[in-house]
Amino acid sequence: MFDKILIANRGEIACRVIRSCRKLGVRTVAVYSEADADAQHVRQADEAYLLGGPRPADSYLRGEAIIEVAKKAGAQAIHPGYGFLSENAEFAEAVEAAGLVFIGPKAASMRKMGSKAGAKQLMQAAGVPVVPGYTDEDQSPDVLQAEADRIGYPLMIKAAHGGGGKGMRIVRSTDEFIANLESCQREAKNAFGRDRVLLERYVEKPRHIEIQVFGDGLGDVIHLNERECSAQRRYQKVLEESPSPFLPPSLRQAMGEAAVEAARAIDYVNAGTVEFIVDQGGNFYFMEINTRLQVEHPVTEMVTGLDLVEWQLRIAAGQPLPLAQDDIRQHGHAIEVRLYAEDPEAGFLPGSGTLERLRLPAPDAHVRIDAGVVEGDTVTIFYDPMIAKLIVFDADRPRALARLREALAYCAIEGPKSNIAFLERLVRHPAVTGGSIDTGYLDRHLDEFVAADDDIPTDLLLGATIATLLGQERRTREAALASADPHSPWAIADGWRLGHGSRRSLAFLYRGERIELHAQGSGGHYRIEHAGTHHDIAGARLADGRLGFRIDQRGLRMSVDDDGRNLVVHDGERRLQLQPIAMYRPELAGDTGGADALLAPMPGRVVVVKIREGDKVEAGQELVVIEAMKMELSLKSPREGVVARIHASDGDFVEADAVLVALEA
The missing domain is CATH 2.40.50.100 (RNA polymerase II/Efflux pump adaptor protein, barrel-sandwich hybrid domain)
Structure with a gap:
């Protein structure tokens, strides 16, 4: 085993590798950009070295600088994580030429699989079914336009050297092709340094199934079963799970065997993922091989009980595969979602800024958190805006979904906007709970998952108001007990006034709009008025963040999260976030600029x-x-x-x- 490795990456994957290395007694060396000087992977590693400026081209894509740091620090190996240089054959070869070990496949294998076009040609020659398309090197716009017209529409343009959903476009008619081609090439050039694309027929309503494979340096290759990643938006995976609720046993076996044969054909070593699409008739087609660890690898770890990073390290150190194919066991069900700094209601616009508050569930046997940030850290504009991966596990899929709903309800992010509410709607949607979602469903029905500008749910608004009233009364009692005269009648928080009960007014901000409510009563019994309608509340109690009350002979329970700046109430299905404001201070929504x-x-x-x-x-x-x-x-x-x-x-x-x-x- 290695004494010390360098991690050529950042964020949660770097932190993830550090954990496995620590378990094995391997020291770690981190590299970082100027934007990541205070990042968690820098704080957690045994050593850390500055690479350069904040842009990836000035830091995490500088292969020669990374190798120089590894040699300077005395590392024997480099773990590339995913993204950046993880699938770059030239970097893998340079690492080996420098006398270091690249923790991944051989450069020769990466050259065969690093290009989607080359991989598709190789699989086609090997008899693996592929989707009709164009993969040749001639990238002139006229040739690509002609090939697109030959293949037919709808058509997919894909970055040949890409991954992670970047550099992909669907084109549905010939007159849309050139504009989409130019945009795809620019995005591919920025993300991967190369703008070559391939074309392929777009399969309508496919399922996305990927098979985790591992090979060692002794010629053995096995698979660790599948993950389903069909819930996608613009080719970005938003929910991953294992096992797939879609695959029958016969198809699962056939795809696993095909994945192993594909890996054997290129003498594959270390972790890799063979990705397929499956059409409505159950026919599967090769998509690509990702020659790295995938972002969604934790779901495989949860259902197999294996540490895939540890496997990577052991294989890179020359050890054989820890288990044979027949020894692989799978139990239970695992699901992963990714918490992003983004605004779903503004077209999923990526966000940035300081994480003023970050509340995530405590990890246990059923919940796992993979994060590269903590409260107070900054989400920068230079990298992917993922905050954390939330992974849940239970005995079966319905129970795992219930765990996920509970975990999401607990999450709170303040600072940049987040996709938590979007994920909560996603995991309750019939297409997800019924296991029928395909890769294009979210894009076709996005309005079913993104909140419209509807009225605020009355129950949640009343819950927020009740929690505020009870909090005011509690603070009044506490102040009275701490005063010189705790028994003064002026310290009684019952709202008494001569001849009638007092009328208390409250104000909140919701999406920049001011909301006013008025209440009479105290001690959990109130009459609340909002927008001309009165609601009688009885038996309200708030303890340990749980609120219970009765309204119109209905009993309701909600969770309450109040940090003094934002108030979040959650009824188990929906969340409402409000900002309490002073009743008599005007709060106006910000001016976003005119049409000029x-x-x-x-x-x-x-x-x-x-x-x-x-x-x-x-x-x-x-x-x-x-x-x-x-x-x-x-x-x-x-x-x-x-x-x-x-x-x-x-x-x-x-x-x-x-x-x-x-x-x-």
Whole structure:
């Protein structure tokens, strides 16, 4: 076994590798960018070295600098994690040439599989079923357009050297092809350093099944069963589980055997993932082989009881596979979701900023948290905005889903917006609970998962009001007990007034809108008025974050999370987050700018400005493309008009709400 390894990555995967190394007594060396100087992987590793600036090209993509650090620190091996250089054959080869061990497959295997195009050609030659498409090297727009027309629509454009859902577009007609091709190539170039693409027929309503494989240096290859990743949005996985609720035993066996044979064909060593799509008729097609550990590997670990990073280390150290195929056991059901700093109600716009509050469930036998940040850390604009992975396990799928719902209800994130509420709707949706979701369902029915601007749920609003009233009364009693005259009648929190009960008024902010309520009563018995309607509340009690009360002969229970800045109530299915404000202080929603200017929705880098001053533009016309968190965002004109001034150029870094383009008034 190694004495010391370097981790050529950041975030939760770097922290994950550190945990396994610590268990084996292996020391770790972290590398970091200027943006990650205070990151958790830097704090947790035994040593850490600065690589360069915050952009990946200046830090985590600098292979020669990473190797130099490894040699300087005395590391014997480099673990690439996932993303960045993890599937870069040149880097793997350079590591080996430097006398170090690359904890992953051989460079030769990566060259065969690192390109989606090459992998598809190899699998086709080996008799593995593949989707019809184009994988040749000629990347001229005319050739690609002609090939797209030959294959037919709908069509998928995919980055040949990509992964993680980046650099992928669906094209449904020939006149949409060139614009989507250019966008895909730019995104691929930014994310992976290469803009080669491949084309393939888009299979409607497929299921996404991937098989975890492992090979050792002695020629043995096994699989660790499947994961289903069919819940996706724009090719980004949002829920992964094992085992798949879709696969019958015969298909599971056939896909496992095909994955092993594919790995054997390229002399595969270490961890890899063979990905397939399965059509509605049960036919499966090869998609790609990811020559690395996957983000969703924890669900396999939970159902097998194995530490896949430990397996990686042992195999890289020359040891044989710890188990044979017949020794692999699987029990229970595991599900993973990813908590992101993003705003689902604004098109899943990535977020950034300080995590002012981060509350996650305590890990136990049923809940696992893989995170690269803690409360107080910053989500930057330079990297993927994932905050944590939440993984749950139980004896079967219904119980695992129940665990996941309970765990999500406990989560709280303040600072950047998050996707928690979106995930809560996702895991209750019939397409998920019924195990019928396909890879395009979310994009086709996104309105079923993203909250509309509907009225606030009355029960939750009343729960928040009751919790606030009870909290005020408790604080009044505590202040009275601490005073010089605890028995003063002025310290009684019953709202008494001569001739009638007092009328207390409260105010909250919800999505920038002010909400006012009025209440009479005390001690858990209230009459609350909102928007002209009165509600009689009885028996309200709040203890240990749990609120119970009766309304109109109905008993309700909710959880309450009040940190003094935000109040969150949750009824087990829905959450409502409010900001308590002073009743007599006007709170106005922020002005987001008028229709005369195009603003940057978040911090990012300008990829391309598509217009010039004096140009006439149409409403909805694409004016600027910016890139943030490894994603391209198309910014469109708010109205028809003439460009008066352009305030940004290609390559500029801009802050949120910066004016990019001004239109003539």
